[in-house]
Each structure stands twice: as structure tokens, then as C-alpha cells.
Amino acid sequence: MNVSFTDEELAFRAEVRSFFENDFPQDILEKQNLSIPLSRDDTVRWHKAAFQRGWGAPNWPQEYGGTGWSTVQKYIFADEQARANAPAYLPFGVSMVGPIIYSFGNDAQKQRFLPDILEFNTWWCQGYSETGAGSDLASLKTRADLDGDHFVVNGSKTWTTLAQYADWIFCLVRTNSDVARRQEGISFLLIDMNTPGISVKPIVLLDGEHEVNEVHFDNVRVPTENLVGEEGKGWTYGKVLLQHERTGIAGVAGSKYALSRLRTQTGTAVRGAEPLASNRIFMRKIAAAEVELKALEYTELRTLASVASGKAPGPESSILKVAGTELRQQIDALCLEAAGYYALPYVRDQYVVDFPDADRIGEGDETHSSLRYFNDRKVSIFGGSNEIQKNIIAKHVLGL
């Protein structure tokens, strides 16, 4: 057993670090450090900077313009990205629809869509969940009926992240209701958000942010050429996608960064109070979270090692989402606790560039700790709730 990096891998780490220190838009890192939400333009700009560096798609094979990185390189990249407190890649294009298109799409679709995803010329969003189809996604009702060389789409999607900025949406739609298994009537369709009949309605989350939306389809005509792969195979493609990015789902790099930042903060005397580091009760909790994190990191490394040696991810990979999201929420709660009374002010007006320091309530990200704690309640709900994850593990891993 050996987890040390080779000289090449260490050189790669230095290269990535240098990118974030020099070539990544520094004003965006500054915003990240001040917990200022990124604008659409910010997000486009930094993705394009990554593209310029040749890193538009860390997870894609080289033939489509990806980096062709080894699993170890991807791991190092994610680690450095979190260390720089840089934003994560918006997953909808590069991690979700991109791999589906190059795995199951035809040549025309690959040529039409992949370069724009790589260069971040198009903003994608995901149309899976519906009001009545959450954990039970296969019960989705949005219909796509064939009419000549078009599908006519009717229905509604919900929890659509950043649909307000999106150019395109990839959807699971029902193209056939007359099937033995509900899953068999579902197809994977790409829809231009500018098509007549589409409307986007904001959903504000508990922290006050407009992050997700409802997307309504009223007789939306979509050319049949936008169907990916075979009709009725959408569910299978979606499942492959879920298995595609097993690693990363645990959010190890992000949790590592958040926890080390918290530990650093405990050594500082805030406003003249004693440093938290002298509070044994609190430090025990940090230590416990660090143990959890180490275990999670090695579970992820086991998965990476088995993928790196050409094998399928082991069954242990199934626990990454549950364990990773629970740990993230645990760290959020610790940050909230560390901030004490300063977690309570709801001062979103402070999260702008050049807010005068003299008027600022709280130090560092104290007042943001509560918002993150609230917002991250979603991580154990989205992408298949943790209850659903446990059902899957019970059935497919434990054979119950």
C-alpha cells in the first residue's frame, strides 16, 4: 500500500496550484472568500479561463477536448481547486449532459453541442424532478408526443438549478405511456430554452437565494434530432450518468477545506475573546469531524484506486454520497456554533464587493455560517435523497 504521489503527479499539483494563483480570475476568488454570490458573467468568465488553460472538461476523454486526466490527477485537481476556495465546475454541462452526449449521442449531436459545453458558450440546466416525481423519479409525467419531425412537450420540471441563466435544458420526458415498466417509456431530450412555450418561475430557498426554479412546458416543439440515443432509453442513460461521477460526490475536497479553515479560525482571538482552541468541548467536535473526514477520504481513495486499475468502483463507493453530505452538514453546524450570536444577523446586503468594513457586522464569514447551514440542508435531499441512497445500498449492495 502506498498513497504517496509520483514526481509527475507532484509536478502536476504545482501546475494546478499555479493556475489558481495566477491564471484564474482573482476577483472571483476574492468574492468566494467574502461569500459573495457569483453572477452569471463571473461563472462564464472563470469557466472560459479554465477552457483557455485546456481544462474545460477535467472529466472528459481527450478525443472530445477533455483533459484525459488519470483519476489521481482529477483527485489532485479537485483538491487544489478546493484549497484555492475556487468555485466547483457547474456540473450540468460538463459533468452531466456532456458525457451523455458523447456516450449515447450521434455524431451530429457531438459536433453541435460538445464544443460549446467545453468552451462554456452554452449554459445547461437539468430537467429531471417534477412536483410529483422526486424520490420516485420514474413516475415523471412531462410528455413528449411525436408530431411529424417534432416532439410536442407538455408538463413541468422543478428544482431546476439556475434555469434563469440557462440556454439549454436536458430533460427526462415520457414518450410512451404504454409500457410494462414505467422506466421504459422515458426518453432523453435536449431543449433550447428559447423555444416558445417555455416559462421559468423562480423558487426562493430558505436562505433567501433564487437558486432553483420551476420550468413549465406548454406545447413546446422540439425537433426529433434533439433526442439523444434511442427513444425509451432515457432512464438507462440517466443511471449510467449517476454512476459516471461517483467520486467527487462525497465532496471530500470541499469538506477538507471548510474544516481546515474552521480549525485555523479557532486559533484566532476574534474581537478580543479567547480563541476557540482553548474550548476543549468544541475542539473535540472538530477532532471527531476530522476523523470522519479521513475515513471518507480513504473510502474515496479506495474507489479511485480500483477505477485507476481498470476495475469497476467497489461497493464501498455507494456510501460516499450519504457519508459525504452528512459530514458536510456536520461541518456547517460546527461553523454555526463557532460564530455564536454572530451567526444570527441576516445581512445579505453585506455580501457585495466593496462593502465598507466599518459597517460590517461580524468577522470573516461568521454571518454567512447560518446561511450555509440552511442552504446545505439540500445536499441530503437532492440528487437522490439520502433515504433513497440507503434503499439502494440495502437492495443492491447488501442484497436485502
Added chain:
Amino acid sequence: MDLSLNETQLMLADSIEKFVANDYDFETRQKYADSPTGFSPEVWKTFAELGWTAVTIGEDDGGFGGGPVDLTVVMERLGRGLVVEPFLSNIVLAAGVLQRAADEKQKSEWLNAIVAGDLQASLAFVEPSAGYEINDVTTTASRDGDAWTLSGTKAYVLNGGNADLFIVPARTAGKRRDENGITLFGIDADLQGLKVRDYASIDGQRAAEINFEQVIVSDAQIIGDTDKGFSALQSAVDDATLAVCAEAVGIMTVLTEKTIEYSRNRVQFGVPISSFQALQHRMVEMYTACEQSRSLLMWAAMAMTSERADSARAIHSIKYQIGVAGKRVGEEAVQIHGGMGVTWELDVAHYFKRLTAIGILFGSADWHLDRLAALPG
């Protein structure tokens, strides 16, 4: 043995429940919370007219002379309605201090006006570097003839942006954390040198950061004896701690009820999600946490009624219990509601946010458990 509420308490509970049901639905609550004051001045006036602001005021001071049990009766109902009216700030904290320490002149000027709903008041018991220690007072008041000069900063002053009157603990003698040497001042909000930064709080209430820059006040502003303000401060904060625990019991009850209700109506995989045993057990745990908290709250309220000396044990116990149970019930309610649980639109998230704030107010679960463990057995 009798653990039931008496006739008066039942009537009080009933009238507040009716008020919430008829006049304070969630939409109305949100409207008040989003208004510049963060509450409804008309509703507050109604509270005074109905006598609710006088429930815990002593009979000598024109109130009904209610004790800790009566306080919990009121607060549990306000919790159920997620009411944002400034009861805690005006009645439990500010009037709580004035009742115990103010002279007759101050009572007639301030206490009566607060109880009548005509004066908004705030007790500035938090300091930026003090954590949860209310004896850690670094705001100073120095004597100059018969005037005092105040300097320092108070954090998270509940209702601070609305206050006409601040009650301010300041250090007049002793070292940083000495209980002796803390003096309480009643300070008009419009005095020169007083800077108030008003903001919304995560739970829909309002608070402020207050800065005193050479604020000059007279001897007449001192509430109680010079250097001897800590006892009244401690007692008012103890009452307020019990009050938010009762509020939390009301909130947890609502969240448990709403979660059970939602699970019965939410159909996935062709059945209500309430039929899943994994969820049933978790709702049983929510219910258990609620009922255990309610039981401990009864004990704590009675302990504070009969034996003020044992109030430290009661307060530390109940706030620890509420801290742990509140976090658990709040998080579970959100999780079982799924995506709906994290939306602004649904009341569940707002109950959860208030529980989160209560978990911090007057000390975290760990802080109280630590103090409880340090009490002599």
C-alpha cells in the same frame, strides 16, 4: 400532585391560540416580519389591550403577577404561531429587569409604558467578545460629577432598531468578568453618540448592533444600585431562557405535526411516504424529543417558581435539552419534507430557522451542559 394548568392559565392559552388561528396565519406573520419594524405595532397594541403583556408583571406594578409557568403558557403558544411580536424583548427582558431593580419613578415612566405597549425597549445583554457570558461586560461607564460617560459596543440587541429605551449593563467597577461592578443604565435611544445598526435576523425577527461613543447620561438613569446590577440582569435572562425554551416546545410540536401530516399526503412509489418504516421511526423520535422537552419544561418552570435558588440547574438543563432536541426536530422536519422543506414559501423552513436561532440565544447546548456539569451535586 397536579400537573395540569389552572383555569386562568387554560383561558390564557385558549385566547392566544384563538388569536393565532384567526389573526396570525403564516402569510400575515411573513408580512409583519418583512415590514421595517419586523412586527406589527397594531398587533402589539392589541397584546397590551388584551392584558397579555401584563401576565408576568407583578401585582404591585399593575400586572397579573404570573410566574414562570404562566410565562411558558404564553410563549409556547407564541411559538406555535411563530409570532414575531417583541414580547421577549419588551416584557421578559426589559420589563423583567425594571420590575426587579427600577425605582418608582422609573417604573411609572418606563415599565408602565412598556406594558401598555407605548414604549419599545431592549436589554443589551450581548457583547461582541463575551460569547454567552452575560457577566463579561466591557462597555464602560465612568463617573464625572453626577454624570456618566458610556463607551463600548453591544451586539445582537433584540428589537434594538425599534427601541425607544435601551437597558445597558456597563462596567463601573471590578475586572472584566466580575459580577460585582456591573451597573444597569436606562438610556434613551436618541442620545448623542449612540449609533444603532438595525438588521434583520435569520429567524424573521430584528436586532441591532449598538455603539456608545462617549454617551453622557445622568445618575437618574441608573437602574437599581451602582455596581449591583448583575442579579436583576441574570434573573431576567434566566426568565428569557425559559421563555424561548417554551417557544421552542411550541415550534417543535408544530413541526412534528406538520411532518406527520405531510408524510400522510405525499405519495411516492404509489404509496404515502408515511407507510415507510424508516420514516415512521424518525417521526416517532421527533415526537419523543418533543414530549421529553415538554416534560422537562414543566419541571424547569416549577423549579423556578418554588425555588429560585435552584434556577441555575433548571435553566441549564432545559436549555441543553432544547438545544439538542430542537436541532434534531428542525433538521428532520426539513429532511422529511424533502425539497419543499428548503423553500422560503413553506412555513416549515421558517420554524426551523427560529429553532436554530433559539439554539444559540442565551447559550448553546454545549455551553449549558458544561455549566450544568460544574454545579455542585
